[in-house]
Structures are given as C-alpha cells and as structure tokens.
Amino acid sequence: MKVNHWSLPNGATCVVADIEQSTLTCIDFWCKGGSLYELKDEEGMAHFLEHMIFKGSKNLKEGEFDLKIESLGGSSNAATGLDDVHYHVLVPPEKIEDGLKLILELLLFPKIEQDAFEIEKKVVLEEIAQNIEQPDEIIYMKLLNECLSPHRYSKPILGNEKTVKSLNPKQMKLFHKNHYVGKNCTLCIAGDLPNEINSIINNSKIMELRTISEKTAITNKIIFNKGYKKETIPRLEGGRILKAWKLPPAKEQVLILGAEIVATMLCEGKSSLIVKELREEKRIIESIDIDLQILEEGGLILLDVSCPQENLKIAESEINYILKKSIRELVTNKNLERAKKLVINNIYFGLELSTQIASTLGNQALWGRHQAILKSIDDISYWTTSRLNELILPLFNPENAFTLIAEPEK
Structure with missing residues (x-):
C-alpha cells in the first residue's frame, strides 16, 4: 500500500492510499468541527450541522446527493465526535471523481434553509429524547459530567433540548463558515486509485475552502476530577x-x-x-x-x-x-x-x-x-x-x- 501526503495552498491536507484491487474506494473528509468547538449555548450544533449537510447544497436539492451516490453504486455515512466530524462515501474505483465532486459540493456549500432546518430540528430533538431514556447513556453521561466537568468533553455531543431548540440557521451558517476552512480540514482517499489521483484532488472544489478561520474560544485545559x-x-x-x-x-x-x-x-x-x-x-x-x-x-x-x-x-x-x-x-x-x-x-x-x-x-x-x-x-x-x-x-x-x-x- 502506497501512501502519499501533501498540503494545499489553503491549508487543507490531503492523503491518498493506493490499495491495489480494492473493490471499493473510500473518500473520507475530516474537519476539526466536533462538539469541542461549540461555544456556550451552542451545544449540539456540530451534530445538528452534520444532519443539515445532507439536506442539500447550492447545487444539490434535498435527497439528490443520496440518489446520485446510489446511482454510482456507492453509499455514504457521517459521524460527529467530541474533537472532529467526518463524512465518507464508498464508491467503485472508476467513480472516484464523481464521488469526490458530490461530497465536496455537499460539504462546502450547504444551504441550511429555514424550513428544512425546523424539520430536522425535530428529528434531532427526538434523537436526544430517545438517548436520555437509555440506561447506558444515562450512566455514561453522569460519569463524564462528574470526572470532566466543566470541560466541553463532559457534555453530550447531541446537546440538550434547551440548547438545540434555541439554535437558528444564521448561527449554524456562521459555525460552518468558521470551522469548515482549509487549515481545519483533511481529505483522505483510500482504495484502488487512478494514476492521476493527485491531479483530480488538486483540481477539485476542495481548493475553494477558505484560507483563514476565526479564532474560537475553547474550554480551558482538562482537569480530571477523582x-x-x-x-x-x-x-x-x-x-x-x-x-x-x-x-x-x-x-x-x-x-x-x-x-x-x-x-x-x-x-x-x-x-x-x-x-x-x-x-x-x-x-x-x-x-x-x-x-x-x-x-x-x-x-x-x-x-x-x-x-x-x-x-x-x-x-x-x-x-x-x-x-x-x-x-x-x-x-x-x-x-x-x-x-x-x-x-x-x-x-x-x-x-x-x-x-x-x-x-x-x-x-x-x-x-x-x-x-x-x-x-x-x-x-x-x-x-x-x-x-x-x-x-x-x-x-x-x-x-x-x-x-x-x-x-x-x-
């Protein structure tokens, strides 16, 4: 397996791993935009944004991304963590360029429209309601709150009902603008890759990531509570x-x-x-x-x-x-x-x-x-x-x- 790293002028990093005869290729986009980076009263923003990313972009209607990825013979998924968030698509090797265009369009230019925002907010609130009823989740969050409070790591990634209800599209667009920027992002593609993979990436919309980001206040150093x-x-x-x-x-x-x-x-x-x-x-x-x-x-x-x-x-x-x-x-x-x-x-x-x-x-x-x-x-x-x-x-x-x-x- 050959691995190659490089950086783009806007600060984004790229990694490719050539795995010969791999049946599917993974295009994985990472961003330092996990719940750690949420400000006070923004709890749940990073996870909610992950939902809204899939609700359409400047050039993709709601649901269009999923249909197009499926038509390529691929699939997609995403996950928000405490530190970061990542989105990936799996496509056949010959569809890498198409898959990359689709995921970058979705990630870099989300619409975040009011109507879709309010509908998806209900979905997120239902997810929170189900989560807080689970004994395992209750125990885990109690433990984190006791040993890591007041650090952001002690708070649930989903946020809570109060903070999520208060979020609005303008706040979310600003969060996206501040965090989904070049120096905060990495693109990794692993699979059976074409010889021109570096050129495909260097000529993709990842070059349109903004170069600078606003400084974000992050909670002070962790203090572990015994x-x-x-x-x-x-x-x-x-x-x-x-x-x-x-x-x-x-x-x-x-x-x-x-x-x-x-x-x-x-x-x-x-x-x-x-x-x-x-x-x-x-x-x-x-x-x-x-x-x-x-x-x-x-x-x-x-x-x-x-x-x-x-x-x-x-x-x-x-x-x-x-x-x-x-x-x-x-x-x-x-x-x-x-x-x-x-x-x-x-x-x-x-x-x-x-x-x-x-x-x-x-x-x-x-x-x-x-x-x-x-x-x-x-x-x-x-x-x-x-x-x-x-x-x-x-x-x-x-x-x-x-x-x-x-x-x-x-």
Whole structure:
C-alpha cells in the first residue's frame, strides 16, 4: 500500500492510499468541527450541522446527493465526535471523481434553509429524547459530567433540548463558515486509485475552502476530577460499576499503546486477569470491559462492569484488589506476550477495509500525526514489563479514579 501526503495552498491536507484491487474506494473528509468547538449555548450544533449537510447544497436539492451516490453504486455515512466530524462515501474505483465532486459540493456549500432546518430540528430533538431514556447513556453521561466537568468533553455531543431548540440557521451558517476552512480540514482517499489521483484532488472544489478561520474560544485545559458516587438509574437491569481514569492526550501515541496493552491484559479474553478470576472462577461478575476514549486534549480509560446488584460491593473490592496487586507486582512475560499478540491482531483487523484505512489515515493527518499506518506495531516492542510497571500501571490505580456505582431504581 502506497501512501502519499501533501498540503494545499489553503491549508487543507490531503492523503491518498493506493490499495491495489480494492473493490471499493473510500473518500473520507475530516474537519476539526466536533462538539469541542461549540461555544456556550451552542451545544449540539456540530451534530445538528452534520444532519443539515445532507439536506442539500447550492447545487444539490434535498435527497439528490443520496440518489446520485446510489446511482454510482456507492453509499455514504457521517459521524460527529467530541474533537472532529467526518463524512465518507464508498464508491467503485472508476467513480472516484464523481464521488469526490458530490461530497465536496455537499460539504462546502450547504444551504441550511429555514424550513428544512425546523424539520430536522425535530428529528434531532427526538434523537436526544430517545438517548436520555437509555440506561447506558444515562450512566455514561453522569460519569463524564462528574470526572470532566466543566470541560466541553463532559457534555453530550447531541446537546440538550434547551440548547438545540434555541439554535437558528444564521448561527449554524456562521459555525460552518468558521470551522469548515482549509487549515481545519483533511481529505483522505483510500482504495484502488487512478494514476492521476493527485491531479483530480488538486483540481477539485476542495481548493475553494477558505484560507483563514476565526479564532474560537475553547474550554480551558482538562482537569480530571477523582471521586466516588452512587446513583440509582431507571430501567437499569442489574448493577454496574464504572471507573474512569485520566488518559494522556491523543498525540501521546506510544503511551496510549501501553495503556491498550494493560487494558488487554486485564480484561480481554477468558484468560485475562480480571475476567479469569471474577467471571470464570468466582462468577461474581457478568461482564467487564475497558475502553480507551482517545481525545485530543486528554482522554479517559473507562472500565465498565455488569454484575448482579447484590454482588456490587464484593465485585468492586475484588477489582480494586487486582488493580492494586498489578501495580505492586510486575506482570508476567507470559501475560505481556499474550496481550501484545491480541493488540497486534486488533490493529490488523482494524485496517482490513478501505473505510478503516481512510479513517485512520484521515484522522492522523487532520491532527498532524503523519506516520506509517502500522507504526504502532513497531512500537509494541518498546513495552516491557518494567516499563509498563513504571509508566502505565499507575494510571490504573483505583485511588486515582472516579468511580460510579449504578443500581436499578426501586
């Protein structure tokens, strides 16, 4: 796979990855326009704009983009995150130029008309209403609010009913104008590419992205709040233990890789330390998962345990004991090698499709992390038992966590 990076005069970055004989090509457009960049009373704007992007542009009527992409034999999707937002289309290799024209027209020149805005606002409000009824979402947002407040990362990407109701098309057009600009955007195309792919991009409408953007006030540096809280949650089935720890910012790729190795040792597979002891042998928990939420300003290590309500106290005690024991004692080479193999497999599995490759390369380029796509596999060898013990395991100290104990509402 050949990868090529370059920058355009307007500040936008471009990445192409030539994957010979790939059946579908992914065109992935990234923008530093996630919910992090919303100002006070704009909560939900980034996600709402993602909806409105698909409601037509200067030269595309509502619904026309989807019909034209489908006629090319393609599909489209989008996702708004805390840091960024991205839109991608999948098309056959011979339709790259057509697909690129369509997605750039949609993204660069959205109409954001009053009637469509009000109709779509109802859709977004319904999405919020459904979300806040979900026990998993309630628990997750309570945890974020406790450990990251007042940072913007502690607020829901969808926003809330009050802020979304107050948004208007003029505000949204200004948000788009300020954030969808050259220096904030990356275009990544991965698949079976024509020889003239660079020329196709350099002569596309991406050149029409504005060169400068207004400075946007972003919440101050993250302050992680340690603590402990119990909550009762409506419609929750069984008990839940959630722990959050501070994770280094996304640019600290090697440290994050170390955290992923430790998380794998603790929780991935029947022979992992916590699963083996608490689920397979003692049978006091039903499931346990550790997820790394990797964010630009500083992420989170999230541990989530499900167990019968009557086992909450013993399960929490046992988990804390295993974590503290892991910090005191060097992990075995056997456990380390097993975890490394699983992490390497996950990296490979995450790069099997053109969509996965475009997403990885596009995100890296957006945030200035130009590196070989498999560099993390080379970095695995850095992590020894002693280095993990010194640099990573202390991150998992239960005394440095925020713990949320969730019980069903009686």
